[in-house]
Amino acid sequence: MIKCVVIDDEQAAIDVLINYIRRVSDLELVGTSTDPIKGFDLIKSTNPDVIFLDIQMDELSGIELMSMLSHEIQVIFCTAFSDFAVESYDLEALDYLMKPIPFDRFMKAVKKIRKFPSSSEKIGPDEIADDYIYVKTESKGKILRVNFVDIDFVEAKNNYIAFHCGKKIIMVYSTMNYIETSLSSSNFKRIHKSYIIPISKIALIQNNFLMLKNCGDQIPIGKTYKTDLLNLVNHKLLSDGNNYKFDC
Structure with a gap:
């Protein structure tokens, strides 16, 4: 079976596709x-093969x-406007x-879906790279993908969290504890009540x-986090055999 999701802000348009989908065994x-926005959550929870969007x-x-979707999920756009055709194929x-979509034209699209593996043939959750997260920004309705490799550091600012990614700053309404948990990669370390940094970027x-690569900001190290940070650094510290330790 090919699992389908339909996302459209007009219920009448959804009803047409529901009828068509039920006619195909x-x-x-x-x-x-x-x-x-709720549709995005629906996609994550149902893991469909194709989205009529x-x-x-x-x-x-x-x-x-x-x-924002995985490349494993196929998308069929359904619209009353032809303006976006080129952009959709670029994606x-x-x-x-x-629209209005004739059933025979719908079936031509369905035949294309059959060229791709069904959800049962896809890679499992344990095989998906855990190297990014999605965040809801302070701009209403915007969800962005943030790749771990792009993060220079994360900073708490009142009720918001700032992801510093080069010249780009992404503001998210959240808490540091939640973000710390979400950044499951072992590369990230909280070094202050207001800062999380990627260990690989310490210069x-x-x-x-501390100072980070490609970043002019000086990041404070909190007293309660310093010991854990230095223990990590000491594992990579070169010495002359006299068991020196990096204690700042």
């Missing part, structure tokens, strides 16, 4: 949503939503259906501060 509808929606466009959308440690 090897398609299984696992969920629908008129809200693209509207483009022009208020909080999050179909183009933006597709850019490697499987097909682009113009210099001096007294109660």
Whole structure:
């Protein structure tokens, strides 16, 4: 069976696709949503093979939503506008259906779906690279993918968390404890109540501060976090055999 999700801000458009999907024996509808944000959560929970996706929606466009999806999930755009056709193919959308969608045109798209493996043939959760997270930004309706490799450091700012990624700063409404848990990679270390840093980017440690590669900011080291940090550093510390330790 090919698992399908339909996301469109018009229920009437969803109803048309529900009827079409039910007429095809090897398609299984696992969920629908008129809200693209809730639709994104639906995708994560159902792991569909294909998404029938509207483009022009208020909080999050179909183009933006597709850019956040795994490449394993196929997307068929369903829209009343032809303006986005080129962009959709640049994103490697499987097909682009113009509303109102005739059943025979729908079936041509379905035949393309069959060229791809079903969800039962996909890699399992344990094989998916754990090297990024998705965050809801302070801008309403925006969900961004943040790759761990792009993070210079994470900073607490009042009720917000700032992800410093080069010249880009992504503001997220969250807590440091939650972000610390979410950054499950062993590369990240909390070094202060207000800072988390990638260990691999440490360039210099001096007294109660450190400097990071490609970053001019001086990051403070909190007293309660210093011992754990230095224990990590000492494992990589070269010495002349006299058992020196890096204690700043």
